[in-house]
Amino acid sequence: MIYLLLSISISTGLFVIFKYFGIYKIDVLKAIVVNYIIAFSFGFLSYENAISITEILHQPWIYGAFFLGALFVAIFFVMAMTAQKNGVSVASIAGKMSVVIPVFFGVFLYGESVTFLKIVGITIALLAVYLASLKEGKSNAQKAGLLFPVLLFFGSGAIDTTLKYVEVNYVPENEVALFSGSVFAIAAVFGLIILGVKSIKKTTPFGAKNIVAGVVLGIPNYYSIVFLIKALQNKNFESSVLFTVNNVGIVILSTLVGLILFKEQFSLKNKIGVFLAIIGIVLVTIA
Template sequence: MIFLLLSILFSTGLFVIFKYFGIYKIDVLKAIFVNYIVAFSMGFFFAERQIPISEIYLQPWFSGALFLGALFVSIFFVMAMTAQENGVSVTSIAGKMSVVVPVVFGIILYNESITFLKIVGIIMALIAVYLSSVKEEKSEKNGTLLLPILLFIGSGTIDTLLKYIQENYVADEDVSIFSGSLFGIAGVFAFFILVIKTIKKRASFGYKNIIAGIILGVPNYYSIIFLIKALQNKNFESSTLFTINNVAIVVVSTLVGLFFFKEKFSIKNKVGVVMAILGIVLVTIA
């Protein structure tokens, strides 16, 4: 349970950091690139079992890490495009509602339990995610549905693959080096994108983007580490864990936005938070 709580805490920290990125006009792509370097370095530094970088490709989880790394960067850009075309609320809802994907696969692939309480709790949690995330803003855009659908599928696929690879290929002592490799691969893809962008429009990297990337990299690394360690707990079914993790992040992030950033908190948001808590309780009991 402690690893799940830490995963929720560090994931919520990412929300706070990204919020400050907007305040301080941080170049997100550059910060993301530095963040991947930091997380990659931490993964190898804290690894319980040392593996030469030249032999990483020989590990049984490498192909999965390669695909996940590319997916990390791709979904980041889909998220950015969705926010621009459809608005922040739609982006938030599509990303967080994706919890249904690993939940369904957990039940299908691992024969996880299906009880009345669990079904009610998951449905309640999904409704809560929508109510907690929706913002009543007149300026919200109405773009194509393709981008939110891609974000929904992509985000859910990341969680599902993370569970599958952890379950079948990652040894307990390789969690850190697997996570570091994952971030390193994502960093390589981000680097190429950054080079292409720089060729089109030259601009200095900027010290504040480097500092922002370092600040982002530490909690980003631990959010993945603690999530994987939580998934290793046999007392938690993945469908239960992902529901609790994602919905709790929504609740805590919403409360942080309310109390620290003075964001508007509608009746829908309040109902969503209450339903989220009830949903988490039901899923946990089930």
């Protein structure tokens, strides 16, 4: 249970950090690359045994690590854009209500329970994402901002589903740090490639503040994944229940943070969306 609580707290912190990126005009891509360099360093330093790159490339989980590494870069960028354009609470809801995706795969891949309440909860969750993401008084051009919450929804769901699949089938308990570090290392490589391509078109100084922002992001990012994997290794919880409890905790906590810390404004539709998000996720948990 302690790993689950830590995962909720640290994951909420990531949304807050992304919000500050917008306030302090941080170059998101550069900070994300630094973040992954820090995160994979923590992973390899935390692994107790010596291992070579060749051995890592022959691990059974390496293909899953490559897929997750690419997804991490893309979805972290989308998460940052969502937090800045739509707000911390919307970013949290869009990302964490994606729990419906791993729940769906949990039923079909692992034979986890499916009930009427779970189906109702999933349906309500989907409606909640839309309502919570709407902004009043926006032009049609500005409403294009809904693209980021939608991408975040499906991308986060793909990450959770893949993480669970690889953890169940390929990652031994004593290799969590090594696996996490490898995923972050691959994400860093993808990020550096993107930065390299961008620098060909236009060279700009890296910027000390982007490095500092990456370090601040990298440490909690590493532990958010480690604690989630460790929570998933608890055989007393179905993954559908664990993901649901984890995500509703993040939705509630980040909503409170958005209201208190950033004074985010909520329309009636947004409030209904948040309310439905909590109801939907609770129904899935009860089911």
